[in-house]
Amino acid sequence: MCDFAFQPELPVYQSKTVPVALTNRSTKKNWASIVFGRRDLRLTLRAVASSDPFNTALDRLVAYAEAGADCVYAPAVSKPDEIAQIVKTVAPKHVNVLVSGFNHQLSLSQLADLGVRRISVGSGLALAAWGTFLRAAKDIKTNGTFHLLANGAVSADLNKLFQETS
Numbered sequence: 001m002c003d004f005a006f007q008p009e010l011p012v013y014q015s016k017t018v019p020v021a022l023t024n025r026s027t028k029k030n031w032a033s034i035v036f037g038r039r040d041l042r043l044t045l046r047a048v049a050s051s052d053p054f055n056t057a058l059d060r061l062v063a064y065a066e067a068g069a070d071c072v073y074a075p076a077v078s079k080p081d082e083i084a085q086i087v088k089t090v091a092p093k094h095v096n097v098l099v100s101g102f103n104h105q106l107s108l109s110q111l112a113d114l115g116v117r118r119i120s121v122g123s124g125l126a127l128a129a130w131g132t133f134l135r136a137a138k139d140i141k142t143n144g145t146f147h148l149l150a151n152g153a154v155s156a157d158l159n160k161l162f163q164e165t166s
Helices: 053-066 080-090 108-113 124-143 155-163
Strands: 018-023 029-036 042-049 071-073 094-098 118-120
Touching: 053 071, 053 080, 080 094
Parallel strands: 071 094, 094 118
Antiparallel strands: 018 029, 029 042
């Protein structure tokens, strides 16, 4: 694995700094990245083993907020108390939470009540679709039945949806 260090000598342009701080749940390593510039893209990453990955990520989110970020992104959080702590710590900056299979128990209203201002689903919708596809394919192969196809999207509805213009 590569170890990229933050390079403070990189120029910071007039546009906003866009931060990301995340923790790999399986390895407990923290990743932080910062994107600078308008049309220029400079991405820096650093992987650091930590005995306290949440607080390490929280410290980085605070640093990004203090550096001028409008919104901080904490994609690996799933515990409401941790989300609330992030929101409180970086206030008045906005917090974005990634919702996917690992934290699907969260609801829109719960996240809003915790103070989250942005929600991303990342690959969650695609993974849900692929999960349904794989279960239906397995059912056809194993049981010779097509029951899981009964709840699929209606072709006419999809055609109408894809024909709509904004």
